[in-house]
Amino acid sequence: MMVDIQLSTPLIFCTIIPLFFLILSKLLKRIQESSTQSSPRPNPFPKSYPIIGSFFSLLKNNERFSQWTSEIVKSTPNLTFTLNLGFGRSNVVTANPANVEHVLKTNFHNYVKGGYFTTTMRDFLGDGIFNVDGEKWKFQRQVSIHEFNTKSLRKFVETVVDSEVSGRLIPILKDAAANKKVLDFQDILQRFGFDNICKIAFGYDPALLSPSLPEADFTAAFENALILSTRRFRSLTPYYWKIKRALNIGSEKQLKILIRRVRDSAREIIKEKKRNTDSIGSMDLLSRFMSSGHVDEDLAIDIVISMILAGRDTTSVALTWFFWLLSKNPDAENEILKEIEKTSEDDSALGYDEVKGMVYTHASLCESMRLYPPVPVDAKAAESDDFLPDGTVVKKGVRVVYHPYAMGRVEKVWGRDWAEFRPERWLEREEGDQGKWRFVNKDSYTYPVFQAGPRICLGKEMSFLQMKKIVAAVLRRYRVVPALEGGKEPVMRMSLTARMQDGFPVRIEHRN
Numbered sequence: 281m282m283v284d285i286q287l288s289t290p291l292i293f294c295t296i297i298p299l300f301f302l303i304l305s306k307l308l309k310r311i312q313e314s315s316t317q318s319s320p321r322p323n324p325f326p327k328s329y330p331i332i333g334s335f336f337s338l339l340k341n342n343e344r345f346s347q348w349t350s351e352i353v354k355s356t357p358n359l360t361f362t363l364n365l366g367f368g369r370s371n372v373v374t375a376n377p378a379n380v381e382h383v384l385k386t387n388f389h390n391y392v393k394g395g396y397f398t399t400t401m402r403d404f405l406g407d408g409i410f411n412v413d414g415e416k417w418k419f420q421r422q423v424s425i426h427e428f429n430t431k432s433l434r435k436f437v438e439t440v441v442d443s444e445v446s447g448r449l450i451p452i453l454k455d456a457a458a459n460k461k462v463l464d465f466q467d468i469l470q471r472f473g474f475d476n477i478c479k480i481a482f483g484y485d486p487a488l489l490s491p492s493l494p495e496a497d498f499t500a501a502f503e504n505a506l507i508l509s510t511r512r513f514r515s516l517t518p519y520y521w522k523i524k525r526a527l528n529i530g531s532e533k534q535l536k537i538l539i540r541r542v543r544d545s546a547r548e549i550i551k552e553k554k555r556n557t558d559s560i561g562s563m564d565l566l567s568r569f570m571s572s573g574h575v576d577e578d579l580a581i582d583i584v585i586s587m588i589l590a591g592r593d594t595t596s597v598a599l600t601w602f603f604w605l606l607s608k609n610p611d612a613e614n615e616i617l618k619e620i621e622k623t624s625e626d627d628s629a630l631g632y633d634e635v636k637g638m639v640y641t642h643a644s645l646c647e648s649m650r651l652y653p654p655v656p657v658d659a660k661a662a663e664s665d666d667f668l669p670d671g672t673v674v675k676k677g678v679r680v681v682y683h684p685y686a687m688g689r690v691e692k693v694w695g696r697d698w699a700e701f702r703p704e705r706w707l708e709r710e711e712g713d714q715g716k717w718r719f720v721n722k723d724s725y726t727y728p729v730f731q732a733g734p735r736i737c738l739g740k741e742m743s744f745l746q747m748k749k750i751v752a753a754v755l756r757r758y759r760v761v762p763a764l765e766g767g768k769e770p771v772m773r774m775s776l777t778a779r780m781q782d783g784f785p786v787r788i789e790h791r792n
Contacts, residue, residue: 324355326363333366335516342514345774346656349373350686358670359690363681367518371659371679375686377693378669381725383660383680385733394661394679403525403539404509407579408586420583421738423572427481427565428738434632437745440479444472445753446627448489453758455491457788462763464783465603467493469596469750474499476746477591481565482584483556484549498545502588505538510775546584550577593777594654595743599750600784601652602645603760604770609701613755616641620752627753635748639717643706645747646727650694651701653729656685656778684728685778693726759789 326337341348352373353359359376374380383391392413405411409420426432449472456463471488478484488496508531512521525532553566569575569583606613619640624630659681666674674680691698694705706722709715724732730740737743754760763785764770773781 324352325361326352328364329366331366333364333370335366338365338516342516343774344772345514346683346685346772346778349657349681350375350683350689353683353686354690358672359686360668360670360672362672366516369518371681372668372672372674373681373683374668374670374672375683375690376668376670377687377723377725379672379680380682380687380728380732382669383682384725384728384731384735387666388733388735390663390666391660391680392663394659394663394677396661396679397659400512401509403535404505404542405586405589406582408582408589410586410589411582417735419574420569423568424565424738426568428742433742433745436480436742437632437635437749440476441746441749442627444475444479444489445749448472448475448491449750450753450757452489452491452493453754453788457758457790460787462785462787465760465786466596466600466780466784469599470592471499472750473592473596474588477588478549481587481591482549482553483564483566484552497541501538501541501545502585505535505542506589506593507775508532508535508538514774542585543581546581547577549584550580589776590739593779595746597654597777597779598645598649598652598743599747600780601778602648602747602751603754603786604762604780604784605648605651605701606644607760607762612644612701612703615703616644616751617755620756623752627756630749630752632745635745635752638748638752639707639719640703641748641751642719642744643703643717645744645751646706646722646729647701647703649729650688650727652772652778653684653688654777655729656772657681657683658728658731682728687726687728757791759791761787761789763787 326334328334338345349363352361352363353375360372360374360379363371363373365371393411398411398413401411407416409417409424412420449468452463452468455461468489471493474488475486478486486496486498488494488499511531515521521532524530525536528536550566550570553570565587566580566584570580575583606616619638623634623638659679661679662674662676664676668674668680688694689698706720707717708720710718724730724736730737730743765785770780770784771782772778
């Protein structure tokens with residue numbers, strides 16, 4: 281009898297629990313439809329019920345969480361509201377710069393990644409820099425910071441990026457233009473980012489941007505593992521994915537297999553590094569960690585995965601939205617082309633100093649990331665009770681979600697034309713000197729696209745240099761023309777980063 285019970289228990293969980301949540305979701309959907317029909321005035325705030333909180337509103341907006349919460353937070357007088365997640369959980373969502381500064385700087389030590397985030401992402405990110413706090417985070421940051429000095433950045437632009445642009449990116453675009461191929465430009469930019477981060481951080485060239493656009497088990501597993509890991513955040517009950525993981529069923533079983541593949545591939549990179557310590561690039565970021573004496577193989581694997589996540593996704597996502605916005609704003613594209621021609625006659629003369637001086641292009645990238653920040657929302661958990669500057673109460677354990685996507689759409693910050701792509705909002709004319717443009721920065725708490733405070737992104741300048749180099753090389757030669765079916769606009773997909781759902785199909789056309 282005991283054996284029968286043990287064997288049947290997983291089957292009970294597999295059958296009853298999904299059925300329970302399916303029935304509950306359908307019931308709540310009917311309640312929602314009923315309440316919507318009876319309410320003549322639209323209300324952006326989700327209705328909250330005992331125990332389940334705003335479950336049905338979350339269910340309805342699960343695939344567009346960033347856009348939905350942006351609409352709510354912008355409608356509040358202090359750009360802050362509390363979202364009842366149900367089952368005793370809640371988030372404070374804010375687009376208030378004073379609150380963001382409080383969380384990311386003033387009271388930094390009270391706001392951490394927290395157990396919810398680290399538990400959700402631990403299987404994938406382990407103890408990598410994006411999933412830890414305290415001394416573990418501080419150690420990885422201190423080692424990493426040496427890779428972002430001026431000498432390293434100059435080398436990055438004038439060797440790694442140059443070779444990837446001239447040797448791989450441009451030939452692929454040339455072939456697409458000649459043969460009138462439709463490319464998934466998001467995929468192309470991700471491959472570019474993956475090659476670059478592997479070269480600069482690990483001294484390893486995966487050659488994903490080779491002409492054949494090879495399929496790599498590592499990158500496919502990495503992508504799918506990231507998707508399934510972030511899906512855990514969208515689970516509307518606190519234990520559903522944990523039960524599936526414990527029973528090793530469904531998406532959690534698949535995730536376990538994918539993570540094993542990713543970690544095995546990362547382990548091979550580390551082994552190759554150990555075998556080839558005297559090769560070019562032996563003083564790359566991975567080598568610094570391995571020579572520190574404080575990194576075992578498991579932590580080295582976590583570091584490799586975190587660095588790939590940072591270098592592959594954020595820059596490629598930013599450029600994907602940039603090229604789409606530029607296709608809709610030919611005046612801005614023409615201004616960038618003028619700047620490129622004034623800066624250099626060809627790409628070989630476009631070195632570190634020249635790229636840094638591309639002010640209008642820099643402003644255009646900032647404007648694109650204002651509307652589509654690579655990381656649309658981020659969160660920190662309170663370690664003790666607190667008050668935000670606007671008076672919002674934050675209880676211990678509550679997560680404060682700061683919202684770069686919403687913050688780029690606040691009218692009182694950006695003006696009535698906030699929905700327009702206008703790089704000039706970041707610029708002003710200098711007196712004399714033929715009225716050259718001068719970049720006017722926003723403080724990092726009004727524009728937290730690269731985070732702010734002690735955790736501000738170390739790779740910020742490297743990202744801008746890489747993006748400007750790509751923009752100059754591509755636009756000098758080609759027009760990037762969207763080929764979305766029926767002229768549709770792209771949709772932002774829910775993930776850690778603001779990727780386009782279904783990619784970004786484009787046609788590449790030669791300039792005169």
